[in-house]
Amino acid sequence: MQTKIILPEARIPRQWYNIIPDMPGPLAPVIHPGTMQPVSPDDLLPLFPMPLIEQEVSTQRWIDIPQEVLEIYQLWRPAPMYRAHRLEKALATPAKIYYKYEGVSPAGSHKPNSAIPQAYYNKIFGTKRIATETGAGQWGSSISLACQMFGLECTVYMVKVSYNQKPYRKSMMQLWGAEVIPSPSNRTNAGRSILAQHPDSNGSLGIAISEAVEDAATRDDTRYALGSVLNHVCLHQTIIGLEAKAQMEMIGDYPDVVIGCHGGGSNFAGIAFPFIADKAHGKQVRVVALEPASCPTLTRGVYAFDYGDTAKMAPVSKMYTLGHDFMPPGIHAGGLRYHGASPLVSQLVHAGIVEARSVQQLACFEAAVQFARCEGIIPAPESSHAIRGAIDEALQAKEEGKEKTILFNLSGHGHVDMTAYDDYLAGKLNDYEYPAEEIKESLSHLPKVD
Amino acid sequence: MQTKIILPEARIPRQWYNIIPDMPGPLAPVIHPGTMQPVSPDDLLPLFPMPLIEQEVSTQRWIDIPQEVLEIYQLWRPAPMYRAHRLEKALATPAKIYYKYEGVSPAGSHKPNSAIPQAYYNKIFGTKRIATETGAGQWGSSISLACQMFGLECTVYMVKVSYNQKPYRKSMMQLWGAEVIPSPSNRTNAGRSILAQHPDSNGSLGIAISEAVEDAATRDDTRYALGSVLNHVCLHQTIIGLEAKAQMEMIGDYPDVVIGCHGGGSNFAGIAFPFIADKAHGKQVRVVALEPASCPTLTRGVYAFDYGDTAKMAPVSKMYTLGHDFMPPGIHAGGLRYHGASPLVSQLVHAGIVEARSVQQLACFEAAVQFARCEGIIPAPESSHAIRGAIDEALQAKEEGKEKTILFNLSGHGHVDMTAYDDYLAGKLNDYEYPAEEIKESLSHLPKVD
Known part of the structure; x- marks a missing residue:
């Protein structure tokens, strides 16, 4: 039984499958939140390294790992x-x-499947540091591990309620060398503006994303990483x-x-x-x-x-x-x-x-x-x-x-x-x-x- | 690389290796703590099922799994x-x-490697319930899992300081259906006598063993299980x-x-x-x-x-x-x-x-x-x-x-x-x-x- x-081992996949060419119809454009016009690859460059931007829109069915x-x-x-x-x-x-x-x-969890290549493409593109957010910590721990393996610095904005209530995944991130910041924090305009209104805010994933995006967008050595959706x-x-x-x-x-x-x-x-x-x-x-x-x-x-x-x-x-x-x-x-x-x-x-x-x-x-x-x-x-x-x-x-x-x-x-x-x-x-x-x-x- | x-799969071992026939000299006898004379297999029967007692002294080099x-x-x-x-x-x-x-x-951990066969041999020998102890919980969680899989009841005496300070493994035991008792407890003479002297006792592995052994020795449907040493x-x-x-x-x-x-x-x-x-x-x-x-x-x-x-x-x-x-x-x-x-x-x-x-x-x-x-x-x-x-x-x-x-x-x-x-x-x-x-x-x- x-x-x-x-x-x-001989059957381990050597390529990822890109579903874009097989989608039922064209993809909707991605819209810039400022201009409300479709984004160009260059618009995304402060946030992501070019190899990942290319993958985001690639129409190639198989992509080498x-x-x-x-x-x-x-x-x-x-x-x-x-x-x-x-x-x-x-x-x-x-x-x-x-x-x-x-x-x-x-x-x-499954999260390292994307954390590892994200850290890799950032590394070869010259990124020195990753800023990201995490809720319960599955993604934060995975990207911390990935950054450690490729010699990148890593800062994780962790939703404050999880930071306090789910300490084990925070500890994993620290063990793998990441800096973990409870969000909302004083490190970003987004965080400071929340704290000014709600000093006791427990945070949310939405706020933590805003902090990580701002961190990455405002530092030349830093890019952003997201653990899902994209x-x-x-x-x-x-x-x-x-x-x-x-x-x-x-x-x-x-x-x-x-x-x-x-x-x-x-x-x-x-x-x-x-x-x-x-x-x-x-x-x-x-x-x-x-x-x-x-x-x-x-x-x-x-x-x-x-x-x-x-x-x-x-x-x-x-x-x-x-x-x-x-x-x-x-x-x-x-x-x-x-x-x-x-x-x-x-x-x-x-x-x-x-x-x-x-x-x-x-x-x-x-x-x-x-x-x-x-x-x-x-x-x-x-x-x-x-x-x-x-x-x-x-x-x-x-x-x-x-x-x-x-x-x-x-x-x-x-x-x-x-x-x-x-x-x-x-x-x-x-x-x-x-x-x-x-x-x-x-x-x-x-x-x-x- | x-x-x-x-x-x-074809090379998964089908037998355990018994080192006893290859030991440098005969084994020392095991001594009964009451009589201070060598124990017989029958002495051990209140604590262990016969197949495990036989394995304890077997001189057969390979034993089928x-x-x-x-x-x-x-x-x-x-x-x-x-x-x-x-x-x-x-x-x-x-x-x-x-x-x-x-x-x-x-x-x-490695503990299920022994918990699974121990539960199995107890099951075929007619044991209905296992009593055991655990310190940090590696063994307790493993035997809980094993008992769940073979339909045995399981009671784990868990050193009180770990019960309070390391709640995650206690939760695992409960999830796998075991009853977990902080030790020293009021359930046994050994536990009661400690509590009479030290009501705030944090417990120790030695005390928890005594409680589990007493529980097993005093109930016909119950046997004891140990996660190491033997x-x-x-x-x-x-x-x-x-x-x-x-x-x-x-x-x-x-x-x-x-x-x-x-x-x-x-x-x-x-x-x-x-x-x-x-x-x-x-x-x-x-x-x-x-x-x-x-x-x-x-x-x-x-x-x-x-x-x-x-x-x-x-x-x-x-x-x-x-x-x-x-x-x-x-x-x-x-x-x-x-x-x-x-x-x-x-x-x-x-x-x-x-x-x-x-x-x-x-x-x-x-x-x-x-x-x-x-x-x-x-x-x-x-x-x-x-x-x-x-x-x-x-x-x-x-x-x-x-x-x-x-x-x-x-x-x-x-x-x-x-x-x-x-x-x-x-x-x-x-x-x-x-x-x-x-x-x-x-x-x-x-x-x-x-």
């Missing part, structure tokens, strides 16, 4: 894919459940799905449905895009994004132009959004609390190629606990959304008495999120349904783009 | 072996440094070294020196015993155990009969010991704070087959930080002792201008030990040298065995 499917990146990927890649025999048995389902596990990276981040993450496809091929199987959790879109794009490529060539495969009901961007937002951050300093993209000043409640799946979404994923949802569903927090933790007790691995709260989706598909297969092959991405482990499980097991967590009028209110602030 | 050496155990091992085994190219470069050493990484298990635990852990040998063979290399950290001896035995087997057949390989200077059992203790626990309820074994009432200071490598040692490892040290060295806390954290910044993986504080040993060997090779192949066991990750790194980076940690007169005092309490 095969449980773990190990990809032989640099040797220097492959060598670091090797520390945890190829990541294992598992057949969840014990979970299947517990569910008494005729479905086969597979999961790709990204928690084996040094940071414990096309080049989705590109780097496709290594997940490419490996999973090769692993499926090894065992002569293919998924009927591919599932990922969705926040900004990076892990979802990673597992999904290589299968969507097959779909474009006539393969029958459903692709499902699971998002939290407390931040229902894809299921209750609109497909429109909006700012990437609260302070309206980041570029304006066409995406599903709840409005740039939407404030989701503080759920444990901190990585899924973003008002917007990847423009690529958004376009695919809008075109009906990707299905989107929202799930409640309690149902996700219930799924995560069942998974941990069957399969051993403790999932990150974010990843629990994908597990919920997979279990629901498996239960539906049982009801219908149908065989079905399910693949989901287990994007990270939950070893540093144990307080979330404590709260769940102690009955302290609740579900949350966002009031329609509040979403309507934040959606009334979208920018006008011609 | 090959970084990760992946063992093909049950299929049910292999299927669960598959979740993280074969564990990867890495070549530490970046660390070698940072050290500018001519030595090659390899490390076997056991942090990929669901509990994040022969059958060392046996199960040999899967580590057997895999490492196969991985070395794959790349046509062989270590000049094999290094493990040493507390009770289980991870050390795991990496070392299969190489010691080669040594017995004339192979040139040094085998080195690294222990903390604050609990210097192998380097400053005596080789003598002593109790396994503080309350003198556990069997008496011939081993290196600092005395059963020795109280090591509270260091972050909680898993290495044991007054005794594996009798097998002790005999090998005494015979000069295994070298033992002690290292100070600060030098270990320095090594761990350098390792994390080069290789990415954040080591458990226990494992940092092995890293220190490996780096010292590599620096010596550099000094001597000699090539050398070094293999060490990275027994676990440090994701739930980040406060230790915080304390180190903040300069809050100190070294500690135990006063000779205090060791002399605790050694004056050894039992008399004819």
Whole structure:
């Protein structure tokens, strides 16, 4: 009975898959937040190195992974894919459940898949220092690791409430040599202006993005890095799905449905895009994004132009959004609390190629606990959304008495999120349904783009 | 440049290696703490299931790993072996440094290698419930996972200071369905008698062992489980070294020196015993155990009969010991704070087959930080002792201008030990040298065995 499917070294992908040439129609332009006109590559140069700007708009289907990146990927890649025999048995389902596990990276999540190449391209482009933001710390820890490996300095603006309440990932960043600043801070105009109005502000991802962008834009030696949403981040993450496809091929199987959790879109794009490529060539495969009901961007937002951050300093993209000043409640799946979404994923949802569903927090933790007790691995709260989706598909297969092959991405482990499980097991967590009028209110602030 | 050496599935070991037939001379008897006479297998039956008692004294060199155990091992085994190219470069050493990484298990350490078979043998022998103790929680979390997988109940007596200060591993145990009791507790005579004298007692591993042993001995449905020290635990852990040998063979290399950290001896035995087997057949390989200077059992203790626990309820074994009432200071490598040692490892040290060295806390954290910044993986504080040993060997090779192949066991990750790194980076940690007169005092309490 095969449980773990190990990809032989000879089959490690040497290229990322760029979905842009296979998208259903042209990409919407990215709009400059100042001029409200389409951005040029040069507009982005204060924020990103040219190789990443080129990747952002590339129409080349396959992009070589640099040797220097492959060598670091090797520390945890190829990541294992598992057949969840014990979970299947517990569910008494005729479905086969597979999961790709990204928690084996040094940071414990899929984020290093993009942090490593981002640090690499910055290094070869001459960047000396990276400024970035982080919420719960998955991205911050990953980019700290990546900067350490390529000899770059790194400053992370970390949302203050997480800085104080989730100290373990802050400690990881420091261990990997990064400077970690609780945001809002006195280091930037954006931070100072918030602190002037709200000295006790707990911060938000939107504010932290504004601080990091300002830091990068105002220093010649520094560039900005983002851990999700952007096309080049989705590109780097496709290594997940490419490996999973090769692993499926090894065992002569293919998924009927591919599932990922969705926040900004990076892990979802990673597992999904290589299968969507097959779909474009006539393969029958459903692709499902699971998002939290407390931040229902894809299921209750609109497909429109909006700012990437609260302070309206980041570029304006066409995406599903709840409005740039939407404030989701503080759920444990901190990585899924973003008002917007990847423009690529958004376009695919809008075109009906990707299905989107929202799930409640309690149902996700219930799924995560069942998974941990069957399969051993403790999932990150974010990843629990994908597990919920997979279990629901498996239960539906049982009801219908149908065989079905399910693949989901287990994007990270939950070893540093144990307080979330404590709260769940102690009955302290609740579900949350966002009031329609509040979403309507934040959606009334979208920018006008011609 | 090959970084990760992946063992093909076909080469996963199907048997554990039992070192007993290859030991230098007969084993010393194990003594009953009540009668002070050698124990019989029947004496041990209230505590252990017969298959484990048989393994404890087996003279069969190879012991089959049950299929049910292999299927669960598959979740993280074969564990990867890495070549530490970046660390070698940072050290500018001519030595090659390899490390076997056991942090990929669901509990994040090597402990499930024995927890899974222990739960399995208890299950087939009819045990319904396991009672055990844990210090920092590595063992407690692993046996909780194992009991969950085989449908056994599990009660873990957790040293109270860790219960309060290291809540993440307690949460893991609860997530995997175990009952976790801060020790000393009101559940046992041993616990009640401590609490009567010291109501505010923080507990110790010795007390927690006494509570778990009493719990198991006084309930028909319950047996005891120990995560280190015993022969059958060392046996199960040999899967580590057997895999490492196969991985070395794959790349046509062989270590000049094999290094493990040493507390009770289980991870050390795991990496070392299969190489010691080669040594017995004339192979040139040094085998080195690294222990903390604050609990210097192998380097400053005596080789003598002593109790396994503080309350003198556990069997008496011939081993290196600092005395059963020795109280090591509270260091972050909680898993290495044991007054005794594996009798097998002790005999090998005494015979000069295994070298033992002690290292100070600060030098270990320095090594761990350098390792994390080069290789990415954040080591458990226990494992940092092995890293220190490996780096010292590599620096010596550099000094001597000699090539050398070094293999060490990275027994676990440090994701739930980040406060230790915080304390180190903040300069809050100190070294500690135990006063000779205090060791002399605790050694004056050894039992008399004819």
